[in-house]
Amino acid sequence: MSKYNLDYLDELEAEAIHILREVAGQFEKPALLFSGGKDSITLVRLAEKAFRPGKFPFPLVHIDTGHNFQETIDYRDEMVARLGEKLIVGYVQESIDNGKVIEQKGKNASRNALQTVTLLDTIAQHGFDACIGGARRDEEKARAKERIFSVRDEFGQWDPKRQRPELWNIYNGRIHKGENVRVFPISNWTELDVWNYIRREKMSLPSIYFAHHRDCITRNGQLMAASPFLNMDDADIVTHRKVRFRTVGDMSCTAAVESEADQIDDIIDEISASKISERGARLDDKVSEAAMEDRKKGGYF
């Protein structure tokens, strides 16, 4: 008899690679949804481990709200060039120009909700049957309920009451035409696991994750990067702060935290000591108690 005992990061990594290979084996046209954030960067690293020295059996797909941090876009383009993999970009601006969505107005306007439409259009246009994403169950209570293979109907909707049981490590990816599966290989990772993995793998990240000086305003009690994408008026006072971002989303809805952490060890220390959850810095979750659940039901990532 012999005993095996994988370290937790090795175990999480092996599970995620297994899931990525199941996607490759079970679907005709998968895609990896890439936002430029640390979770999707981790997914890309895991895809390298799952499929190299072969090519990825899927393209990377970025839904560009047009309100991204430039640093994220630069990072994305460098990464795609290094990998030699295909990138498909869906533009929210195009959905606006086509009249498929209407830009929100007012002080708290954000394109966050609009990207669902662009995402669903991009999925339909390319006929993707599986979309791999970097969501984690520890992020939010509705996500804690989600399967690793999460079936969405032809409208992209998630129905929490009609989820398939997910048993052992067997994933059922069979779907009807028009449906697609959202696949979450790092479901079982926590925010800290992702950071520890990034450190272990010596992965590079967009610079906004690290402390830097930036013009900010305070809105709804949160620090926001001052940018042309925010509807600012005379009441908004711009201050120069040393900040970093815990999540990377749209500039209009991702808040910064004041921080001195300019390297990964410091970030890990900071998160370990933090009393605020990662999603505490996302205004989009604060709309109501079921904000995330409602958005996911509507087809949100």
Added chain:
Amino acid sequence: MNILKFFTAGSVDDGKSTLIGRLLYDTGSILADQLEALQQSNRKNDDGTIDLAILTDGLRAEREQGITIDVAYKYFQTGKRKFIIADTPGHIQYTRNMVTGASTANLAIILVDARNGVVEQTIRHSYLVSLLGVSHVVICINKMDMEGYSEEVFNTITENYKKMAAKLNLQDITFIPVSALKGDNIVHTSEHMPWYQGTSLLDFLETVEVTVNQDLHYARMPVQWVIRPQTEALHDYRGYAGRILSGAFKVNDKVTVLPSGNSSVIDRIEIFEQTPQEATAGQSVTLHLKDNIDISRGDVLVNSSYLPQRSQLIEADLCWMDNKPMDDSITYFLQHNSKLTKCKIREILHKVNINTLEKEETHEFKLNDIGRVVIKTADELAFDLYTENKANGSAILIDGRTNLTVGALMFRAIVE
């Protein structure tokens, strides 16, 4: 540091969600903004304290009804270990969700209400734990505060449970008297029960051994994907990618490919850019063989000196998970790791009444029914018995009309 996966079972209102909430709360795993949201919630205990159960009830419908509908996964960590909790519903109509949570767990926590003792639900949940072969069981006798923290109550329930459990195949049972509401013996040892000499629940969870303990002979790796770059530089590269289900593979091991039966020898093991001499259960690897043989997704690589069972006719325990009853006249899909084949239910041997554990004759299988069947598969399966090798002894059934996962199968015997 390693990971312990556990799930909680118990009747509705036995306090499963409260217990998990208490574990998270007392280990400092709840952050300030989450705590603030809790305090703003309308759901409060009678004495005005926070209702910890809402931490796990993530869906609107769950919060409305105050019950858990679907499995929720929660994560926390102490200095000693990482934990993944599957919070599974206790309602009888959600047996399938409990089976889901139990299928990947190393340990089960079964809650017993100190006021009610061992009830039908306790038997049912214990049976499921035994059926799924979960290695460790902790019986948390909860709401001890409502029974005056009585040692006698604890002892009576413990004795009754042991009597019932004698009929089951449970391996390692531990009893802990707790109050999830008040926090007794969950994270902190209780001052109210000086007669209890054991550890707190958290202490136990932190120290119970969870290493995969499996015979090296059971080397099994289903092929998920063939890596074949076909570039000039890597013209002859042909790697078989998969996750090792059980056992270990070493360079120079003789391996057999099933179902073809062809053999070869392991030339190289790759884990991304590393080339270890050996890889073991749980690792996702790429194997290279000395000979070029026909291998594709759905095949399984096994140690040649210890072959699995091979058959198209298998006796299996079946848990039915769909609202639509089983139909033995139609063909289902069976997914066994990366292998997908068609199958039919040839015969229903019996159904288990999971409240009395009696076997009953039946001609139908409805939602949440569990029993034994004989299945006939279109292709031969290479499998092990569930008792010997869970990972290679389990499969799911899929209804091709709806694509839903409708059954969980645990292989119990070959039909000669």
